[in-house]
Amino acid sequence: MAFKHAYQRPFTLTPEYDTGERWIVFWETRRPESGNWSEVVEKSQAGATERAKHFLKLGFLVFQITGPAGGVFMTEAEITQRLQLPSTVKTLRIPDEPPPPAST
Secondary structure: OOOOOOOOOOOOOOOOOOOOOOEEEEEEOOOOOOOOOEEEEEOOHHHHHHHHHHHHHOOOEEEEEEOOOOOEEEOHHHHHHHHOOOOOOOOOOOOOOOOOOOOO
């Protein structure tokens, strides 16, 4: 009788196939004076886009994304416009003001 694990995965994750394409995301923590940007290489357009979105979420600058042919896929302006998360506006409470009621 074969041993059965108590927990079995109901499915396996689909692997990201390596097609040989390389997408490069140029990013940095602040705008470099020398013009040399840090680079990260992704295997797909979706991966590069998600990485750029993650960098923006962390507050980094994303200069551009280049495709496998070396051409520019997205410029800094396009990246900021398309991938920037909506800013949340917080209103400050006046100290003498009572706290808002708890939601039920």
